[in-house]
Amino acid sequence: MxxxxxxxxxxxxxxxxxxxxxxxxxxxxxxxxxxxxxxxxxxxxxxxxxxxxxxxxxxxxxxxxxxxxxxxxxxxxxxxxxxxxxxxxxxxxxxxxxxxxxxxxxxxxxxxxxxxVTIIRIGTSGGIGLQPGTVVVTKQSVDPKFKAQFEQIILGESVFRHTDLDEELAEELLHCSKELNEFETVIGKTMCTLDFYEGQARLDGAFCSYTPDQKFNYLRKAYDAGVRNIEMESSVFASMCKMGGIKAAVVCVTLLNRLEGDQITSSHDVLTEYQLRPQKLVGYFIKKQLKKSSQ
CATH class of the missing domain: 3.40.50.1580 (Nucleoside phosphorylase domain)
Structure with a gap:
């Protein structure tokens, strides 16, 4: 329950x-x-x-x-x-x-x-060291300092909560992707940030206080820490599902490789196809689970 x-x-x-x-x-x-x-x-x-x-x-x-x-x-x-x-x-x-x-x-x-109940977040993200279109199944959400925690401010005090996701569910989703055999899927850490531009080390926001070399070095550190994609929801999603005792996963497709640039340049048709990949994977998983439960 x-x-x-x-x-x-x-x-x-x-x-x-x-x-x-x-x-x-x-x-x-x-x-x-x-x-x-x-x-x-x-x-x-x-x-x-x-x-x-x-x-x-x-x-x-x-x-x-x-x-x-x-x-x-x-x-x-x-x-x-x-x-x-x-x-x-x-x-x-x-x-x-x-x-x-x-x-x-x-x-x-x-x-x-x-x-x-199983809750799965499906979405898009920026990849790190991955080809655009790769699907990342999150094993752990980390903050911009690469710590596996979500900081919630309650009554003026910091409360830190765990951000691990269900390992068995992640492996099952990876197995489903191999059965589908339509696109590359990996399991990795996901960095969750508070914004889309400076928080993700982009050079194309309205403000930028760091150099391209500093940006690249930061993203390389993220990659070395096991981070394979960046988005803005996974940490609180992981922590709240864990507190609710709910099995959860995050499945996001990467729209670009952040080590190679900041702006999404793929065509509309290509991006549309990319965005369908998490739906296909999760749809296949759900169909398989329902079939198993009916036997």
Whole structure:
């Protein structure tokens, strides 16, 4: 079962999941979500709707061309779609946005009495020492100092939380990629940053206080520390899923090799195909798991 560690929730007559426009009194959450076994989250609302259509076709339980309703249509913060036992949710960009979403998602799964849930973040990232289009399955999220921790400021004090992800799940996803045999997939550490430009040592932001050599040396240190890609959500995702007792993974495709440049230069068609790779891998994994559970 999903775990919550907040003793004050029991005293609420109605737990309002404000940013989802859902609540324990206004909605029958067990009836709506009690069968959920897989939750896939990603930054873009468009991408998560596309994943819903894709997984519906893959599982043969819906029309891949159907216009699935947004369960969170009453708010403009996040979108949510459901097909079968798969829930698809957008989380926006960056740690604050995904953290808010995860608080309400984990409570939703708890109130819906879901069990044996797997949450997978699918997205894009900048690669380090990898060819563009390579998919990285995260084994551990690290901060910009390459430490495997997420720093949460609570009541003015720093609280450090673990950022390990499920090793068995990561290996299973890697095995699924080998079975698919359509694109390169690796397991590695993922660096989670607070912004897209200076925090990721880019030279093309509005401000830059370091030299190209300093940037390159930093990224080489990251590579030597086992980092294979950079994004902006994995640390809080890993720590919150771990606290909730939920099996979790991060699967991101790399859009460029940061050792060779900062700007994405691939064509729109190539980038579109790259962005489908995490969906294909996770879709294959879900299909395989459902088939196994039905035997």
């Amino acid at each position: 999903v775990h919550l560690s907040n003793p004050y929730l029991d005293g609420l007559k109605d737990d309002i999941l404000y940013h989802f426009d859902l609540g324990t009194r206004s909605h029958d959450l067990p009836a709506m979500f009690g069968d959920v076994k897989f939750v896939c989250v990603g930054g873009s609302p468009w991408r998560m709707k596309g994943f819903t259509q894709y997984i519906a076709g893959e599982l043969g339980i819906g029309d891949p061309n159907a216009d699935y309703p947004n369960i969170c249509a009453g708010t403009d913060r996040y979108c949510m779609y459901k097909v079968g036992s798969v829930l698809s949710v957008s989380h926006g960009m960056g740690i604050p946005s995904i953290a808010i979403m995860l608080h309400e998602l984990i409570k939703l799964l708890y109130h819906a009495k879901c069990s044996d």
